[in-house]
Amino acid sequence: MHINVVSLFPDLIRDAAAYGVGGRALKRKLVQLDCTNPRDFTDDAYQTVDDRPYGGGPGMVLKVEPMASAICAARGAMPEGSRVVFLNPQGRVFNQDIAQKMSELPGLVLVAGRYEGFDERLLDRYADDELSLGDYVLSGGEMAALVVMDAVVRLLPGVLGSEDSIEQESFMDGLLDYAHYTRPEEVDGMQVPEVLLGGNHAVIRRWRLKQALGRTWLRRPELLAGRELTPEEQELLNEFIAEQ
Numbered sequence: 001m002h003i004n005v006v007s008l009f010p011d012l013i014r015d016a017a018a019y020g021v022g023g024r025a026l027k028r029k030l031v032q033l034d035c036t037n038p039r040d041f042t043d044d045a046y047q048t049v050d051d052r053p054y055g056g057g058p059g060m061v062l063k064v065e066p067m068a069s070a071i072c073a074a075r076g077a078m079p080e081g082s083r084v085v086f087l088n089p090q091g092r093v094f095n096q097d098i099a100q101k102m103s104e105l106p107g108l109v110l111v112a113g114r115y116e117g118f119d120e121r122l123l124d125r126y127a128d129d130e131l132s133l134g135d136y137v138l139s140g141g142e143m144a145a146l147v148v149m150d151a152v153v154r155l156l157p158g159v160l161g162s163e164d165s166i167e168q169e170s171f172m173d174g175l176l177d178y179a180h181y182t183r184p185e186e187v188d189g190m191q192v193p194e195v196l197l198g199g200n201h202a203v204i205r206r207w208r209l210k211q212a213l214g215r216t217w218l219r220r221p222e223l224l225a226g227r228e229l230t231p232e233e234q235e236l237l238n239e240f241i242a243e244q
């Protein structure tokens with residue numbers, strides 16, 4: 001997959017992208033990352049990328065011409081079928097389903113804003129999609145672009161090891177994770193649950209599934225509303241609720 005991030009802070013994107021699973025995917029050429037800086041597409045001595053809002057008010061707005069030139073340059077170097085996605089608080093809220101669909105695209109131009117936002121005509125002309133991370137205020141779109149990139153890249157074929165990728169088709173899909181423990185067996189009087197020490201994998205599987213269902217019911221009940229439960233899952237959740 002090709003990803004091009006249009007951003008006034010390309011170093012922030014490149015530096016952050018070098019870490020972890022995504023960084024390894026870049027080194028292994030499973031994904032190609034480029035950055036396009038709108039400042040390189042200005043034609044005045046001050047390299048102006050923003051200007052005052054028509055109608056007045058606080059803050060500055062990203063100008064059309066340098067942003068449009070940067071987006072077109074980024075898009076021009078992309079495979080057919082690529083999408084231009086703006087990171088924007090007014091966008092639809094990003095989730096795993098969107099990440100999954102995006103991971104099937106040949107290329108992605110992620111457009112990050114700064115200041116008060118984009119001149120609306122940029123969105124009208126260039127946006128195939130607009131994504132928000134949720135209802136909180138960031139200082140710009142870079143962190144959001146990095147989040148989207150991270151979530152998408154780890155879904156690309158070959159990026160995760162076979163051990164991790166089993167997770168993809170996991171029986172816990174759409175549920176919160178169960179509790180994890182590692183050595184030692186006792187820390188400061190806190191014990192690892194007995195069931196995990198026994199080595200009975202069928203019992204452990206049912207305990208974990210019950211944990212996952214119970215924690216989802218307690219903490220994120222809306223996730224259960226959007227998911228069918230198998231008879232086994234319903235039985236385990238009923239047990240969990242009865243114990244509360």
Ligand code: 9D3
Pocket residue numbers: 087088089113114115116117131132133134135136137138139140141142144
């Ligand atoms: C306080 C500034 N705001 C006035 C109502 C509007 C505003 C403008 C620009 C708020 C945030 C931003 C910059 N944010 C993003 O570029 C952004 C974002 C976010 O802030 N929250 C969640 N998802 C995203 S995606 C891009």
